[in-house]
Amino acid sequence: MEEGVRVSHFFPVDSPAELVSRAPVLPPENCLLFGPLRCGKTTLLFTFAANAAAACSAARSVVLCRRSAVEASPPLLPPERAPPGALARVDMKCAAGGLRSARDVEGNANNMRRAGTSLTTMSFAAGAPAATCWAASQRALPWTT
Amino acid sequence: MDDLSALVDARPHADRRAREAALSRALALLHDSAAHATQRMQAAAALAGAAASPCRCQLLVSERSSEGGDFPPHLFIAKRWFPLVLAVRSRADGAGWAMTLLPSEAGPRSSAVTRYSRSATSLVLKGVDG
Numbered sequence: 001m002e003e004g005v006r007v008s009h010f011f012p013v014d015s016p017a018e019l020v021s022r023a024p025v026l027p028p029e030n031c032l033l034f035g036p037l038r039c040g041k042t043t044l045l046f047t048f049a050a051n052a053a054a055a056c057s058a059a060r061s062v063v064l065c066r067r068s069a070v071e072a073s074p075p076l077l078p079p080e081r082a083p084p085g086a087l088a089r090v091d092m093k094c095a096a097g098g099l100r101s102a103r104d105v106e107g108n109a110n111n112m113r114r115a116g117t118s119l120t121t122m123s124f125a126a127g128a129p130a131a132t133c134w135a136a137s138q139r140a141l142p143w144t145t
Numbered sequence: 146m147d148d149l150s151a152l153v154d155a156r157p158h159a160d161r162r163a164r165e166a167a168l169s170r171a172l173a174l175l176h177d178s179a180a181h182a183t184q185r186m187q188a189a190a191a192l193a194g195a196a197a198s199p200c201r202c203q204l205l206v207s208e209r210s211s212e213g214g215d216f217p218p219h220l221f222i223a224k225r226w227f228p229l230v231l232a233v234r235s236r237a238d239g240a241g242w243a244m245t246l247l248p249s250e251a252g253p254r255s256s257a258v259t260r261y262s263r264s265a266t267s268l269v270l271k272g273v274d275g
Contacts, residue, residue, distance in 0.1 A: 005203070007231075007244065007259050008270060015270040022273040024246065024255035026229055030179060030204040034217045035233025039242050040261070040268050041207040042147050044233075047268070048205055065147040066155075076267045 004028050009051040010044040012081035046075035047082075049090050054083030060091070067094040146175060149208045150217070168219055172206075172226040179204040236260065241271060 008015055008023035035041050042065070049061035070092070079087060146152065153171050158164040182202035190200055206227070211218045215234065224230060230247040241262030246254045260271040 007257075007273075010244070010259075010268075011261065011270040012267055019270050019273055022257075023259060023270075024257040024273070026246070028201055028203060029228040030176065030206075030226065031229040031231060032206050032208060032223050032227040033231045033233065034208040034210055034220070035242070035244075036210045036235065039233045039235070040263055041209075041233065043268050045147050045205060045207050052203065063147065064152070066151055069148060069151065076263070078266050081267055 005048075005052075010048050012047060012077065013051065013054075013083050014081055040076070042070060042073065043075040043077060046090075047077050050077060050082045050086045053089040054086035060089045062091045062093055064093050146204075146206045149206050149223075165219060165222060168222055172223060175204055175206065176226050 004025045004027050006020065006023045006025050008020040033041060033044060046063060049063050053059050053061040149168070149171065153164065153168050156167065158167055179202045183200065186200035186202065206223075208217045208223065210216060215232075217223065220230070228249065230249075231244055232247055233242050233244050236243050241260060244259040244261065245256070248254060256275050258274045260274065261268050262271055263269070
C-alpha cells in the first residue's frame with residue numbers, strides 16, 4: 001500500500017471503472033473515518049479490509065469490532081461482490097471489555113487473560129477461517145438497511 | 146477498527162477527563178501496534194532478501210459523529226494520531242452520503258467529494274465530484 005489507496009477501495013470491486021479511476025488517492029497514512037449512525041461506516045471499513053487483503057496474496061487484514069454490533073447490523077458486502085479469495089484473509093476479531101495492552105491486538109491468549117480482556121476471533125463454524133464463515137453467514141443473517 | 150467510541154466505552158469512566166485519557170491510550174495502542182506490525186513485516190522481508198520492502202500496516206479506524214453534530218466529540222484528540230481524516234455526511238438533497246477528506250495542516254489535500262448510497266445488499270459508489 002506504499003503508493004497510496006484510492007477512495008474507491010471503500011466500495012465493492014465491481015464499482016464502475018470510470019468512477020474508480022476518478023476517485024481520489026489517499027497517501028499511505030493512518031486514517032480516521034467518521035460519520036453519523038447508519039451511514040455505512042462498518043461496511044466501508046469491512047470492504048476496505050477485503051480490498052486491502054486482495055492487494056497481494058501475502059496481504060492480510062484484521063477487523064477489530066464489537067461482536068454484538070456487527071451481528072446486529074452486518075456489513076453489506078455480499079461475497080460475490082468482494083475480491084475473489086480476499087475474504088479468507090480477513091480476520092474478524094472482537095474485543096470485549098475494551099483494549100488494555102498491545103498484546104490484545106497481537107492476540108496472545110495468555111496475556112489477554114492476564115489483562116482481563118477477551119479478544120477472540122469471530123467464527124461461525126469451528127475450524128474454518130473466520131472471514132469465510134462470516135461471508136457464508138451473511139446469507140443466513142437478515143439484511144439491515 | 147470499527148466504532149472506536151464503543152470500544153473505549155466498554156469500560157466505565159469516572160468523568161470526561163478519564164474517558165479522554167482512555168481514548169488517548171486506545172489510539173496510542175493502535176498506532177503503536179500498526180507501527181510494530183510494519184516493522185515486523187519489513188524485517189521479515191529484509192531477511193528474505195527483498196531490497197526495499199513496500200510492506201506497510203495501514204490503520205483505519207471508524208468513529209461516530211456526535212448526535213446533532215457534524216464531528217466526533219473528541220476529534221481534536223484523534224487528529225493527533227491520524228494524518229488522514231475522512232468525513233461522511235448526509236447529502237443536502239437527501240440522496241445518500243458524501244465522503245470528503247478533511248483539510249490538513251500538513252498541506253493541501255484532495256477536495257473531491259465521493260458520493261455513495263445504500264442498497265439493500267451493499268454500498269453503491271454513485272459519483273466523484275471535484
